[in-house]
Amino acid sequence: MENWEKRLSCAEECSRCDRPLKNKERRILSVVDHQPICLDCKKEEEKNTDYEDASRQMMAECVAQTGKPYGDTASYCFHHFCPFKCT
Numbered sequence: 065m066e067n068w069e070k071r072l073s074c075a076e077e078c079s080r081c082d083r084p085l086k087n088k089e090r091r092i093l094s095v096v097d098h099q100p101i102c103l104d105c106k107k108e109e110e111k112n113t114d115y116e117d118a119s120r121q122m123m124a125e126c127v128a129q130t131g132k133p134y135g136d137t138a139s140y141c142f143h144h145f146c147p148f149k150c151t
């Protein structure tokens with residue numbers, strides 16, 4: 065999990081719709097499969113009726129695994145809810 069930034073933050077395409085992502089383009093992690101997706105796909109994901117439950121569960125697991133608090137903006141967990149760019 066330490067290398068998540070390298071593996072995920074600079075993904076060159078959305079894993080859901082295969083749309084190319086530019087480095088400066090914002091992307092976000094799916095709470096379902098933890099893959100980087102574009103913001104349009106995130107909007108779709110948020111429409112799922114179990115999205116809230118999935119989010120809560122993902123967060124509990126993520127915080128337990130990383131030992132980092134939810135509010136840590138540099139944390140892997142946070143990027144499931146806060147868009148980020150490849151840096």
Ligand SMILES: [Zn+2]
Pocket residue numbers: 078079080081082083101102103104105
């Ligand atoms: Zn997409």
